Amino acid sequence: MSTVITPSTTPAHAPADEAELDELLSRPLPGVGEALAALEGDIVLLGAGGKIGPTMSLMARRALDEVGSDARVIAVSRFSDPASRTLLEDAGIVVHPADLTRSESYADLPDAAGMFYLAAMKFGTTGLEHQTWWSNAAMPALVADRYRGVPSLVYSTGNVYPLSPLGTGGSTEADEPAPVGEYAQSCLARERLFSYASHTWDTPVSIFRLNYACELRYGVIADIATKIAAGEPVDVTMPAVNVAWQGDINAWALRSIELAGTPPRILNATGPETVSVRRLAHWLGEEMGIAPKIVGEESPDALLNDAAEIHELYGYPSVPLRRLVRWVGQWVGGGGRQLGKATKFQQREGKF
Structure with a gap:
């Protein structure tokens, strides 16, 4: 059985390479295996080839192995990155190539006792609004119909909330959505479609509103570190963010x-802190030995999420914020690879 990640057991220094990083990101936290085994059957992850899907799939497989379950983990994606497919297959995960934008793909999707929906379009949505709505609203309707009655975890985003005044602590689950821009609007449509499935076909659904998952190759902290390393200015107009280690996000979602x-x-789903973007830049600058260039003036509000409920259920993140910042600074400062998928967290008009 692998070592459980806790604040006292995570290393002080960043992982040495991507293999070590993926191992940390996919190391199961307590309760994951039991929750998946309780489904009493295979699980399918749709959109498993993206930023989060590979390590989430790996964690699911490792967690089921730890509790002695032979349920299959089935990863569905176009797998445009062959390396992701190889990583999953080598770990004993069943790979099912499929293009979910094509309606003819759905008849062949595998049956499952639990479905995790990760597919979405965010980046490049401005100018491609038609693709955005197809990916974020039409595809969920097809998925919800295919997996009628199957317990489903649906990834969403904190972007469905409006900007919050800094002193309020962020939006809670009880707050009414007020999405800004077509990306966020299409994400709320995704939620509504799965809600229709829940009410109409008795599909058990959990909606997971995330912002922001961070690891060392992408995320808000990596975005800021990459700008500092390149000598580019860090804009603090979006004054604060919530972030959490992607390994914790994987475990909470599962x-x-x-x-x-x-x-x-x-x-x-996010970390407990409302952290200043300016402070993140200074922490990273200290770690990297580079004085950050700051531009802009802090606005009085930001996209903020109050995740107190999930922390009460599953605990605080196993990787504390300050350690995560240190890891990212060491990784980016040492020339570690980036995925090239900026979060665009600075965007205040919802245009991605």
């Missing part, structure tokens, strides 16, 4: 399927 219900259960 466990959250146990909360799926009718009507859907909504959970915010």
